[in-house]
Amino acid sequence: MVPRIIFGRGSFNQLGDILAPKRLSINAPFIYLVDDVFKSNAFITSRIALSYDDKIIYVSSEEEPKTSQVDNLVEEIILMTKERPSGIIGIGGGTMLDLAKAVAIMLTNEGEAKDYQGWDLVKNPAIYHVGIPTISGTGAEVSRTTVLTGPDKKLGINSDYTPFDQVVLDPELTKNVPKDQWFYTGMDCYIHCIESLNGTYLNAFSQSYGEMALELCKEVFLGEKLSIKESQDKLMMASWHGGMSIVYSQVGVAHAMSYGLSYLLGTKHGIGNCIVFDHLEEFYPEGVALFKAMKEKHDIQLPKGICANLSDQELDVMISISLSLEPLWENALGKNWKKVMTPKKLKELYKKM
Template sequence: MHKNFKGVEKTVFGRGSFDQLGDILAPHRTGENPYMVFLVDAYFNGKPLESRVPAQNNDLVYYISVEEHEPTTEQIDTLRDEILAKQGLPAGVVGIGGGSIMDIAKALSLMLTNEGSSTLYQGLNLIKKPGVYHVGVPTISGTGAEVSMTAVLTGPEKKLGLKCEWTVFDQIVLDPDLIATVPRDWWFYTGMDTYIHCVESENGQFNNAYSHAFAEQSLALCREIFSKGQTPETDEKLMVASLMGGLSLTYSEVGVCHALSYGLSKILGTRHCYANCLIMNHLDDYYPEGVAEFKQFVAQHNITLPQNLSAEWDDDTITKMAEVSYNLPHMWNHAIGYDWKNTITMDVLKDLFRRL
C-alpha cells in the first residue's frame, strides 16, 4: 500500500522570520486556556534569543537540556503530567531547538491529549487522538525532525518513535540566523544526518520517484555545503537540505546506519547524529559510494571520529545493542528486502558493532 502522509501545514523561511512567531501564534490562543508551552533548548538560556521568545504572562517556558540524553518516554510523561496539573490543556506547544527539542515538542503535543504512558504509543499509528497545535523552530539543521512524522523516544524497552500523521508540526519557522552559533563539529554531525538520510533513502527497495526527487536535490545541496564549509549562505541551504532529506525518508525509509544507530543510542546514550557518523564510517559494504564520499567530507573538515570503541564493550553490551537494532523490521525491509532475516542475524549485527 502506498503511503498517504500529511505534510507540515505552514512553513515560513528566511532570515529574521523568527520575529513573526508571536503573530503566527496569536490566532491559536483560543479556548478555555489560551496559553502556550514553549520548550527551548537550554543552550539559549541567558542568551539573546531568550528575550525574543514571544511568551505572554500565562505561558509556560521550559529550558530543556539535551546534552545528557536523547528524549525519553519518562521525560515526556512527567512533563505532560506537570503541565496538565499546573494549568490544564494548553492551546499549543512550541519547540525551539535541535532535533531532540523537535521530538519532545511533537511527542508532548500528542501526549497532552492521549491517556497513559507514551510507551503505549511507540510505533506506527498507535496514537488515538490528535494532539494540540504545535510549532517547530529548528536552531540546528540536519535531523529532518522539523518535517518528519516521527517523534523518536527512548523507553525502558526500546527506542522507537510515536509515528502518525498527527505527529507532524502544524507550522515550522525556518530562520537561518538561528543556526549561526552551532559549534563546528555539531554543524558537521547534524549535516551528515541529512546526507545519511538521503543515502539510505536512495539505497533500498522503497525508493521511488517521489522520494528520489527530494533526496537528489538534498544531496546536491549537501555536496555544495560541505565543499565550502559553514557560511551564512550554506546555513540557508542546509536548512533546505534538512527539510528535503526528511521528506525523502518519510516517503521511503532509512536503513542500516540508522538501525545500528538506534542500538548505540538506546544502550550507550550516544546522541543520534554523532552515532550515525560513527557507524557510517564502517559501512563500506552496504553503501560503498556514500561511505567513500562521507569519508571525504570527514577528511576535508578535519573531523576526528574515534576508532576501536568496541574494545571497551563486553559481549552483553554488544548483544543488547544488536537486539535493539534487530527489532526495527521497517528499516531492514527497506535496506535488505523482506527476506532480510536470512542474512541479517544477531551474529551479523554483533560483528557490525565490533567494527566500531
C-alpha cells in the same frame, strides 16, 4: 505533510503573529520547550513574546529524548496550566523538536509515551504544535515520527498526528552551532539521503526530495565558494528535503545500528550515525567514500573503540534493539533481509566501532 511553513532569515520574529490566531483563551497558554543552552542567549529568548500565562520550560538536550522525560513534561504542564495549552512550541535541535511533538500528542492521549512507540498507535489528534529548528540536519521538523528511548526499546511515535502544524525555518538561528555538532547533524541529513536513495522503498516522490537534499549536502560540505549565510540557508533546506525523502520512504542500516548505540551507550543520534556509517562500505560504497571525503575536508575525528570493552550480553542488547527495527532493514536489504543481516554479522560490525 506539515501544512504551514515559513522560511527566511529573521522569520523567527514573526512567531507572535503566527501564534496569535491559535490562542484558545487567556487561560490556555502557549508552552515553549526551549533547549537550555539558550537560557542566557538573548538572541533567541528575548524574541519570545510571552502573553497571559505563557511559559518557557528549558530542557537539557545532553541526552537523547526519553519516554519518561515526555511523561514528566506532560505532568508538569498539566499542573502549571488552568486549561489545556493552546499549543506547544519546540525551539532547538532534534531532541527538542521530538519532545515537542511527543508532548503535544500525550496531552490528548491517555497512558504513557512508551505505549505509543510504534506505527499508527496514536488515537487522538495532538494539540497545535510548532517546530523551530536551531540546527539543521535531523529532519525532525518535517518527519512523522518522534524518536524516543523507552524502557524496552528506542523507537518513534510514528503517526499522522505527529508532524508539526507549523514550522518556522530561520537559518539565522543556526549561526552559533559548534563545528563538530554542525558536521554530525549535517551528516544525519546526508545519511538520510543515502539510505533513502539506495533503499527498496524508494519511489519517485521520495527520490526527488532525496536527490535535492544530496546535492545541497555536497555543496555545503564539499563546495568551495559558499558564504556562511549561503551554507546556513542551503543546509536548512537540505534538512527539510532529506526529512521529506524519508517520510515517503525509510532510512536504513546506519540508523538501525545507531539506535542500538543510543539505547545502550547513550550515544547522540548524529555522531552515532557517523560512527556507524564510517564502517558501511559493504552496503553504501559510494556514499561512505563521499562521507570520508567530507570528514577529511572538515578535519573531523570520530570516536573509536566505543564497543571495544562491551560484554557479549551488552552487544546482544544492542543487536536486539537494532534488529527490532524491521522496516529499516527491509528498506535497506529487501524482504529477505534476515538472511543477510544475522545477529552474528551485526555483532561483527559493532565490534569494528
